[in-house]
Amino acid sequence: MENPEIARVFHEIADLLEIKGGDLFRVRSYRNAALIIDGLEEPLRSLYGKNGVEGLKHIPGIGESTRSKVVEMLATGYCAYHDELLREIPAGMLDMIKVASLGPRKAAILHKVLGVSSIDGLERAAREGRIRDLPGFGEVSERKILKGIEALRLISGKWKISTALRCGEAFRDYLKAVPGIFEIVLSGSLRRWKEEVGDLDILATCKDPEAVMDRFLTHPEIKDVLAKGKTKSTVALKSGLQVDLRALDKKSFGAALQYFTGSKAHNVAIRDRAKRMGLKVSEYGVFNSATGKRVAGSKEEDVYKAVGLPWIPPELREMKGEIEAALEGRLPEPLLPEEIRGDLHVHTDESDGGSTLDAMAEAAISMGYEYIAVTDHSKAVGIAHGLDEARILAQMAYVDEFNKHLKKKGERFRVLKGSEVDIRGDGTLDHSEKVLGALDCVVAAVHSGFGMKKGEMTARIIKAVQTGLVNILAHPTGRLLGERGPYEVDMEAVMDEAKKHNVALELNSCPERLDLNDIHLRLAKDKGVKIAISTDAHSINHLQNIVYGIHAARRGWIEKKDVINTLPLKGLMRFLKKG
Numbered sequence: 176m177e178n179p180e181i182a183r184v185f186h187e188i189a190d191l192l193e194i195k196g197g198d199l200f201r202v203r204s205y206r207n208a209a210l211i212i213d214g215l216e217e218p219l220r221s222l223y224g225k226n227g228v229e230g231l232k233h234i235p236g237i238g239e240s241t242r243s244k245v246v247e248m249l250a251t252g253y254c255a256y257h258d259e260l261l262r263e264i265p266a267g268m269l270d271m272i273k274v275a276s277l278g279p280r281k282a283a284i285l286h287k288v289l290g291v292s293s294i295d296g297l298e299r300a301a302r303e304g305r306i307r308d309l310p311g312f313g314e315v316s317e318r319k320i321l322k323g324i325e326a327l328r329l330i331s332g333k334w335k336i337s338t339a340l341r342c343g344e345a346f347r348d349y350l351k352a353v354p355g356i357f358e359i360v361l362s363g364s365l366r367r368w369k370e371e372v373g374d375l376d377i378l379a380t381c382k383d384p385e386a387v388m389d390r391f392l393t394h395p396e397i398k399d400v401l402a403k404g405k406t407k408s409t410v411a412l413k414s415g416l417q418v419d420l421r422a423l424d425k426k427s428f429g430a431a432l433q434y435f436t437g438s439k440a441h442n443v444a445i446r447d448r449a450k451r452m453g454l455k456v457s458e459y460g461v462f463n464s465a466t467g468k469r470v471a472g473s474k475e476e477d478v479y480k481a482v483g484l485p486w487i488p489p490e491l492r493e494m495k496g497e498i499e500a501a502l503e504g505r506l507p508e509p510l511l512p513e514e515i516r517g518d519l520h521v522h523t524d525e526s527d528g529g530s531t532l533d534a535m536a537e538a539a540i541s542m543g544y545e546y547i548a549v550t551d552h553s554k555a556v557g558i559a560h561g562l563d564e565a566r567i568l569a570q571m572a573y574v575d576e577f578n579k580h581l582k583k584k585g586e587r588f589r590v591l592k593g594s595e596v597d598i599r600g601d602g603t604l605d606h607s608e609k610v611l612g613a614l615d616c617v618v619a620a621v622h623s624g625f626g627m628k629k630g631e632m633t634a635r636i637i638k639a640v641q642t643g644l645v646n647i648l649a650h651p652t653g654r655l656l657g658e659r660g661p662y663e664v665d666m667e668a669v670m671d672e673a674k675k676h677n678v679a680l681e682l683n684s685c686p687e688r689l690d691l692n693d694i695h696l697r698l699a700k701d702k703g704v705k706i707a708i709s710t711d712a713h714s715i716n717h718l719q720n721i722v723y724g725i726h727a728a729r730r731g732w733i734e735k736k737d738v739i740n741t742l743p744l745k746g747l748m749r750f751l752k753k754g
């Protein structure tokens with residue numbers, strides 16, 4: 176580690192201690208050490224290298240305790256004390272205290288009283304008016320917090336894909352009104368369906384590019400115009416999200432789309448390849464380097480064709496082997512929405528859902544599905560009004576009646592009897608073996624004890640998998656984007672066990688989760704572990720979130736054959752058979 180990183184660790188220790196309400200003298204000594212190291216001319220590494228610990232002794236403001244941590248970081252690259260504090264205090268709180276007007280003391284209160292531990296959580300609490308009534312806060316401070324968050328997002332900030340997509344679609348509709356507009360496409364990381372995006376990149380082709388710019392720059396949500404040109408402008412919206420718009424000529428649309436879709440690394444590789452072939456690729460087209468003659472540009476497919484490649488789906492353009500796979504004809508077949516035949520993780524108003532079982536089924540039927548599994552929470556998840564044995568048995572009887580009724584009507588659709596059974600702290604399941612055995616689809620998940628050590632968490636989940644009573648492991652890492660990181664778990668070990676016991680891993684399509692992520696999905700595919708793409712819907716509208724799951728699956732190179740809910744009902748029931 177170099178000076179700036181070491182200083183950052185000390186800063187964070189000071190912040191964490193302050194949030195914890197620790198001794199102010201210690202807070203100050205860490206903060207001081209950070210400042211001193213930040214201003215140090217010579218790298219600590221070389222001071223230590225020359226004279227060992229002696230070399231560090233003359234630095235004023237670095238005492239015994241901070242010195243030993245410097246030595247530890249130089250030697251091992253990390254600081255155990257810092258890690259220990261981070262296990263106690265959610266890392267998201269370090270972001271929270273960056274919100275102007277919210278110091279560590281107030282952040283600690285919000286965490287303690289409202290359970291808020293991230294910027295997103297803070298924003299939600301403020302918007303819902305839950306902060307104003309706390310002692311020491313009030314309506315003014317609530318407003319200040321929202322302003323502070325907005326300002327912070329202008330500098331940093333990643334946006335949930337669902338937020339970015341909604342905003343992008345609104346812009347698309349807004350720009351449609353321009354006379355002579357030809358195409359409006361959302362590119363950048365959004366077109367690659369990255370789970371979080373930095374900004375929006377919109378491309379538009381029009382007879383009159385200036386007319387597009389004029390309308391764009393008068394959008395009512397714009398707070399600041401950051402750059403303004405005839406064909407390219409950048410704005411910051413009131414929400415803090417930035418939007419880039421490029422207005423283009425039709426003939427370079429394909430090349431621009433390829434360029435602005437990225438990723439940067441993928442583009443660099445495409446350009447290098449082109450260069451070796453005597454071509455030059457830019458956002459304006461593909462040109463012969465020697466003659467300058469344009470060889471492609473209006474269609475994206477033609478850009479790839481010009482460099483000897485088939486078109487590569489945007490979700491794969493992350494430099495994770497897609498160019499080699501394209502050359503060798505082994506790109507994954509993109510999973511299609513119509514290949515999904517049902518949803519295997521949905522809630523009803525029997526637990527914490529907002530819609531009835533009938534309404535969920537009806538909505539699923541109208542989506543063209545063949546089945547859903549109703550998977551309400553089990554009793555351990557008290558805040559979700561989880562079902563005890565009597566209530567789940569009653570629900571199962573209701574589902575039988577419901578299905579009989581469907582059959583009578585000649586409907587092919589079926590509701591599967593399911594549960595999102597809680598994996599308790601000790602790895603046991605929160606329903607009896609009898610109930611679990613009688614269900615069609617058992618979805619198991621962790622809902623508590625997220626701070627467990629890796630070994631313990633792995634053993635806990637594996638124990639549940641080994642019961643032979645589980646069909647699907649839901650949201651396997653427990654992350655909530657922008658709110659809570661994944662819990663620590665040896666995912667490879669879990670996958671190996673899941674494979675052995677015929678348990679599928681969920682790709683939870685909820686945009687706050689998208690769990691498993693692309694890296695884990697590829698690992699699952701390599702291991703031959705099946706995937707269930709589910710929405711975890713808590714109301715009929717959430718069923719539409721499946722689209723995020725489908726694109727996330729593509730990012731993980733998952734194909735139809737890897738996904739259990741692409742199976743027709745009969746085949747699915749064969750997979751779900753227990754024992």
Ligand code: DGT
Nearest residue numbers: 363364372373374376434435436437438439442443
């Ligand atoms: P983001 O916004 O951080 O989520 O990620 P992107 O991929 O949307 O990145 P952004 O908005 O900075 O740029 C959009 C695309 O434009 C990017 O994916 C590739 C292309 N691009 C931008 N800058 C460069 C560059 O310096 N070199 C190359 N080859 N491509 C670039």
Ligand code: CA
Nearest residue numbers: 363364374375
């Ligand atoms: Ca972008």
Ligand code: CA
Nearest residue numbers: 374375376419
């Ligand atoms: Ca951009």
